[in-house]
Amino acid sequence: MDLGLGPLPITQVPEVVLYKLITAFFCFTFIVLLATYLLPQKIHYALAWASVGLDVLFAVSLVTISHATESVFLFGLPLAVLGGAALLERPGALIAAGLCSAFVVVISLLDAGILTFDLEPWTVAWLRELGIRELPKTGFEIVVQAAVLMAALLGTALLSSQLVIELNRARQRAVTERRELAALRVRYEDVWSSLPDGLATIARDGQVRTANPAFLRILGLETQQVVDQSLKTLLPELDWDPIMPVQTVEIPRSSQTEELSRDDIAGDEQIIAMRGEILRDADGRPTGESLLLIRDVTKIRQREREHLNRERLATVGAMAMAIAHEIRNPLASISGSIQMLNVDDNADDEDRRLMDIAIRETENLSAWIGEFLDYAKPGSVTMESFDMLELIQDTLAAMEKDPLVTDANVDLRIRINCEDGGIRGDRKALSALVWNLLRNATDAVLEVDRRIVEVHVTAEPDELCIVVADSGRGIDPQEREHLFEPFYTTRVKGTGLGLATVARVVQAHKGTVDVGEAALGGAVFTVKIPRNRRKEGSAHRSAS
Numbered sequence: 001m002d003l004g005l006g007p008l009p010i011t012q013v014p015e016v017v018l019y020k021l022i023t024a025f026f027c028f029t030f031i032v033l034l035a036t037y038l039l040p041q042k043i044h045y046a047l048a049w050a051s052v053g054l055d056v057l058f059a060v061s062l063v064t065i066s067h068a069t070e071s072v073f074l075f076g077l078p079l080a081v082l083g084g085a086a087l088l089e090r091p092g093a094l095i096a097a098g099l100c101s102a103f104v105v106v107i108s109l110l111d112a113g114i115l116t117f118d119l120e121p122w123t124v125a126w127l128r129e130l131g132i133r134e135l136p137k138t139g140f141e142i143v144v145q146a147a148v149l150m151a152a153l154l155g156t157a158l159l160s161s162q163l164v165i166e167l168n169r170a171r172q173r174a175v176t177e178r179r180e181l182a183a184l185r186v187r188y189e190d191v192w193s194s195l196p197d198g199l200a201t202i203a204r205d206g207q208v209r210t211a212n213p214a215f216l217r218i219l220g221l222e223t224q225q226v227v228d229q230s231l232k233t234l235l236p237e238l239d240w241d242p243i244m245p246v247q248t249v250e251i252p253r254s255s256q257t258e259e260l261s262r263d264d265i266a267g268d269e270q271i272i273a274m275r276g277e278i279l280r281d282a283d284g285r286p287t288g289e290s291l292l293l294i295r296d297v298t299k300i301r302q303r304e305r306e307h308l309n310r311e312r313l314a315t316v317g318a319m320a321m322a323i324a325h326e327i328r329n330p331l332a333s334i335s336g337s338i339q340m341l342n343v344d345d346n347a348d349d350e351d352r353r354l355m356d357i358a359i360r361e362t363e364n365l366s367a368w369i370g371e372f373l374d375y376a377k378p379g380s381v382t383m384e385s386f387d388m389l390e391l392i393q394d395t396l397a398a399m400e401k402d403p404l405v406t407d408a409n410v411d412l413r414i415r416i417n418c419e420d421g422g423i424r425g426d427r428k429a430l431s432a433l434v435w436n437l438l439r440n441a442t443d444a445v446l447e448v449d450r451r452i453v454e455v456h457v458t459a460e461p462d463e464l465c466i467v468v469a470d471s472g473r474g475i476d477p478q479e480r481e482h483l484f485e486p487f488y489t490t491r492v493k494g495t496g497l498g499l500a501t502v503a504r505v506v507q508a509h510k511g512t513v514d515v516g517e518a519a520l521g522g523a524v525f526t527v528k529i530p531r532n533r534r535k536e537g538s539a540h541r542s543a544s
Contacts, residue, residue: 022076025058029083036087048087055080056099065122068107069145077103077149078156089168090161097157101150108146111137198294201279206231209289218272218296220265231292237262238274259297271298335362382426383532388464389421392457395434399442410442410451418459424532425509433505436498437468437525444472444522452520463511464529472522480515502527 032051036044059076066073077100084092109115137145192199198215200208211226219226219234226234237260264270274294279287338358341351393414399405400412423430438453445451448471456467475483484503502525506513511529518524 022062022073026079029055033083033086048092052080052084052087052092052096055083056096059100060103063103063107064119067123068119069111069142069149074149077153081153081156082160085157085160085164089164090157093157093161093164097153100153104146104149104153108142112139112142196295198292200226200292200294202231202276202290202292204288208234215294218294235260235262235272269298270296271301273297331362331366335359335366338362382428383424384427385422385424386427387421388423388425388430388529389416389418389457391427391431392416392421392434392455392466395431395438396455399435399438402442404446405442408442408446408451410445410453412438412453412455414455414457416457418457418464420459421457421464422531423464423529425529426505429505429508430529433502433527434466436502437466437527440498440525441468441470441472441522444470448472448522450521454518454520459531461531463531466527466529467524468527469518469520469524470522471518471520474517474521475515475523483515484513 029051032047036048038044039047059073059080062073062076063071080100081093081096084094084096088095106115110117110119192212195212195214198212198218200211200215203209208226208229208231211223216223216226221234231238258275259271259273262270262272272294274292277291277293279289279291281287335358338355341355396412396414404410405412438455441453445453450471452471454467454469456469458465458467484499503513506527506529509529511527513528514526516524516526
């Protein structure tokens, strides 16, 4: 060898150089081991086998130049086996152990004198002083030593390869668990983000640690305004202390839910239902943190109040209908009696004027009671197929003969931009809808000099659009949201039930009604009614 000291026989290699060589070789082995994790499988597989062969060759060479069975470097043989196990698991460990065992057999045969190869010329000079045996070994000692070495190599191969196999299995399990944990984290974040209810974790000191988007949306705040903020600051109305003792008795869920009323960012009333839960660890002990769940129940409570109001109104309506029926009969008797007195020749002009007033007012009262009874009837809808264009034209013709229209010179116009007005709905209810829209428009134009009412009908495949515009004074934006409420009117003689009837009919037919400003200067009402022809066709098909 030439180790940088010039050409020297192997017997003159110094000790320090030999240990440097050993260190360098095991560093090379570590580099090869690292490369097997970085290089493609085909490359590192061949490299691993080459490395195992070199490890065995190097360990055998060290033992050979250091008195064979008396060598201080016998530990290199099991190290070579360990390298084979690390690189190639059990196959590499067993092959390395087999090669090393074959070498042990060879050197044992040399000790027994069966093989007559002289190793002294190949032994390093300074190793001759490391306690070389002067007495020859017996055959039994040689066999025992060889058996111990081979058993050690085989045991090292089996144990080390088993450890490497278990390590690889643990590594695979770790990779699988990391993937499952990542997938679980993604599912958790999806569930956390998509929950309709607000969730927040509260620390022992009362600060919000985490909050999902629903929690932020309910409070109308951003993340930086909630996280790491005190719960008392965010919800001062909340009478709930998140600081709980470690030993806490679980409270039944039903008794933990409470509601609070607060003003939201817009200043409107907001009702929030909430409950708190103590977070616990895997052993069931309280962690000191709590989970706060909130839900915006403002609309639910509003619907409950509206339902109660509707029940009350239904009761009042039933009573009012009974009273109206009772009033209508004597009212008709009073009107008939006054009309009979009016034809009496003995009545003077003043008496006739007073009787005309009484007759007119009883007629107005009777008409108001009639409208009230029509509105208070149950909203049952009788669906039938008919031509809506024909119904609109008939209603418009009847309106043109109304004395209120003829005497006031109201200009009624109609534009029909469709040929097919077929629709499926309640004919009587839709007739009342058109009549009330026209009546409302004619009443509006009586307040101005230019008296025009225009009806525009268009049709789509799925719906029919009816637009009624007038040239009146229009409607204030503040009044539009109350137009369709019962008994709300802006006119002295109005009953407030005409537009309410329109809204109820539209709702019964699952349509829409909007109010805006007309090009004529007044108000425009746009009603869209579904034609429901598909349902009709399917009904015919099922009947056939």
